[in-house]
Amino acid sequence: DAKTTQPPSMDCAEGRAANLPCNHSTISGNEYVYWYRQIHSQGPQYIIHGLKNNETNEMASLIITEDRKSSTLILPHATLRDTAVYYCIVRVASSSNTGKLIFGQGTTLQVKP
Amino acid sequence: DVKVTQSSRYLVKRTGEKVFLECVQDMDHENMFWYRQDPGLGLRLIYFSYDVKMKEKGDIPEGYSVSREKKERFSLILESASTNQTSMYLCASTSGSMGTGELFFGEGSRLTVL
Numbered sequence: 001d002a003k004t005t006q007p008p009s010m011d012c013a014e015g016r017a018a019n020l021p022c023n024h025s026t027i028s029g030n031e032y033v034y035w036y037r038q039i040h041s042q043g044p045q046y047i048i049h050g051l052k053n054n055e056t057n058e059m060a061s062l063i064i065t066e067d068r069k070s071s072t073l074i075l076p077h078a079t080l081r082d083t084a085v086y087y088c089i090v091r092v093a094s095s096s097n098t099g100k101l102i103f104g105q106g107t108t109l110q111v112k113p
Numbered sequence: 114d115v116k117v118t119q120s121s122r123y124l125v126k127r128t129g130e131k132v133f134l135e136c137v138q139d140m141d142h143e144n145m146f147w148y149r150q151d152p153g154l155g156l157r158l159i160y161f162s163y164d165v166k167m168k169e170k171g172d173i174p175e176g177y178s179v180s181r182e183k184k185e186r187f188s189l190i191l192e193s194a195s196t197n198q199t200s201m202y203l204c205a206s207t208s209g210s211m212g213t214g215e216l217f218f219g220e221g222s223r224l225t226v227l
Contacts, residue, residue, distance in 0.1 A: 043218030
């Protein structure tokens with residue numbers, strides 16, 4: 001699976017959009033981009049994933065550049081409960097690597113009042 | 114609301130004790146996983162199961178075993194706990210179409226072995 005690079009930490013004001021970047025310059029054509037987050041002392045929580053088109057769900061939006069070498073997770077109106085470590089993961093979506101999510105160091109997002 | 118439930122949030126055991134960590138999911142998922150999470154090492158896959166009574170080794174199976182007697186339940190067993198097994202243990206599940214499906218995680222079980 002391709003390696004990802006994320007900033008170690010970011011701050012965001014409550015109510016503003018949080019934009020979390022991820023670089024995955026070695027991504028291959030059959031690799032998806034996944035985002036998870038982990039609130040302190042809890043298990044990781046799936047947020048969103050995509051292949052090449054932008055995606056949106058009730059939690060967030062995922063913007064993937066046309067060359068797919070980077071992506072941005074957008075939390076449109078951050079709240080204090082969004083304070084967490086956010087992980088960007090790139091993996092081939094197949095049964096042969098099932099469950100083999102490689103969580104890097106992630107980005108610690110601190111939402112401030 | 115879908116749920117993966119781990120039996121204990123916090124456990125303290127002594128070296129040499131047998132430890133059972135239980136995980137139950139209510140989503141009728143075929144696939145279940147056990148990970149451990151340690152600072153600086155991320156999540157590491159211990160064992161997983163595609164179906165009842167089936168199990169596969171992950172990346173770090175040594176010192177662990179698992180049991181999947183029912184579809185909804187996946188147990189992790191430490192036959193003889195050691196101090197280097199002090200960790201956060203996470204259970205997860207996903208549906209049969211694992212290719213693009215997301216993993217649902219439990220809240221974790223923090224095990225301390227003295």
